[in-house]
Amino acid sequence: MDCNAVSIKSLGLYFGVNSDLFSRQYKNKLSDYRAWDQYSHACEYLVFPQNMGKFLSIDETSLSNGELYTILTNKSASGKKGTIIGIFKGVEAYSIISRIREHIPKQLLRQVEEITLDLSPTMNAIAKSCFANAKRVADRFHVQSLTYDAVQQIRIEYRWEAIEQENNEIKHARETDSEYSPEILSNGDSPKQLLARSRYLLFKSPNAWTSSQKERASILFQKYPKIAQAYELAMELKEAYNHRCQKEVDWLKLAHWAEKVRQTGFKSFNTIANTFFNYYDNISNYYTNRSTNAAAESFNAKIKDFRRQFRGVVDVRFFLYRLTKIYA
Structure with missing residues (x-):
């Protein structure tokens, strides 16, 4: 916060005056607010x-x-x-x-x-x-944000499926008068918990994961290969932006990434690829000054x-x- 931005309430408390009265006085008398051009x-x-x-x-x-x-x-x-x-x-x-x-x-x-x-x-x-x-x-961060959203969308879809499956299994256990025994993965998560607790690690690079996140990611990617594929695409886009070379070479890396996205068949990622081509000039201009x-x-x-x-x-x-x- 700028050092000049001090609230009237804070000044009132400091000098021991009524802040509401001080505010009205500043607004109507002390400042040039009423004469503001x-x-x-x-x-x-x-x-x-x-x-x-x-x-x-x-x-x-x-x-x-x-x-x-x-x-x-x-x-x-x-x-x-x-x-x-x-x-x-x-x-x-x-x-x-x-x-x-x-x-x-x-x-x-x-x-x-x-x-x-x-x-x-x-x-x-x-x-x-x-x-x-x-x-x-x-x-670039708005573009990258689209890929992270796409990864999260796939994760959320699987999570709803896991919740629905759990509800069906509980219902079946109740109807058959049997005990419900949820699937527990090697790290102690159920599939529903795994998908919920993986949210934040999917925003981070693998080298920023904690040991528990590494374990959870390994289980997640093995159980849900589509999430692994989507996450890899998001990280490849980040690497393409971080790559420093001639503008034409860097843009070519992005173009290859967009084509790879098209081949995956992921609807949300295809939308991102279309965004690339619709905003070709604006996105490629990033490499001029990396602004x-x-x-x-x-x-x-x-x-x-x-x-x-x-x-x-x-x-x-x-x-x-x-x-x-x-x-x-």
């Missing part, structure tokens, strides 16, 4: 053209009650003052494009060399329309922490005023 439209959009740079990030975040805002940030500011270029209510591409073009000079838009984003078609449309000269770079959207994700974390400091967002306009005072 963006006061009238703050809940709809905020734009700070002076913070434009050559390397940007765009992402969405939730401020309160699930309301989404699109945030455009300058990577060069490193999450400090000058980071926020624009905050726009919602994720509707046409509206945001209009705001950016209206309030940021064309020469500044043309100077942008690179913008990182997720795989959202909305973010891609905004970046493509507003920053015509910039390379659009799909965040990610980590800066945007980190700034989202700052916003969440800022929101937590103030115990939620009661007045959105005032919250945005405080946020931009620190980061814009």
Whole structure:
């Protein structure tokens, strides 16, 4: 959290004054909030053209009650003052494009060399329309996240099957007046427990497994070969991203991976392969500077922490005023 972001409640407690009264005084008298030049439209959009740079990030975040805002940030500011270029209510591409073009000079838009984003078609449309000269770079971690989700989907499907099988065996034992004896694997797990307890190890590389996770993974992969195959695909994608060579060679490794995915016949992985080909340019641009959207994700974390400091967002306009005072 930025050292300048101190809650009014904390100041009130420190100086021994009523925090609610102090908050009202700051809002209405001590600050320039009421005279803020963006006061009238703050809940709809905020734009700070002076913070434009050559390397940007765009992402969405939730401020309160699930309301989404699109945030455009300058990577060069490193999450400090000058980071926020624009905050726009919602994720509707046409509206945001209009705001950016209206309030940021064309020469500044043309100077942008690179913008990182997720795989959202909305973010891609905004970046493509507003920053015509910039390379659009799909965040590698969003791509990898799709593969982890696909692995977990297969695990969950097997777990539901294991639960159903256990229920049927218990029912059969009751109907035949016999004792139910569950299958217990060599590490002490039942199949249902094995599948539940394997969740976290499937997000990690084998060299990061604990000894118990290694044992559990060995049993899991032997009993459920499809999970082993899916996990191997996820790790191969991670290795393809980590591989450092010429851009063309690195992209060729990703293309080979996508083709291998197609041959497995896994529906969820085929969806990922289609995503690769649909976002070919954005994904391959990663290898130019190996840029990610980590800066945007980190700034989202700052916003969440800022929101937590103030115990939620009661007045959105005032919250945005405080946020931009620190980061814009």
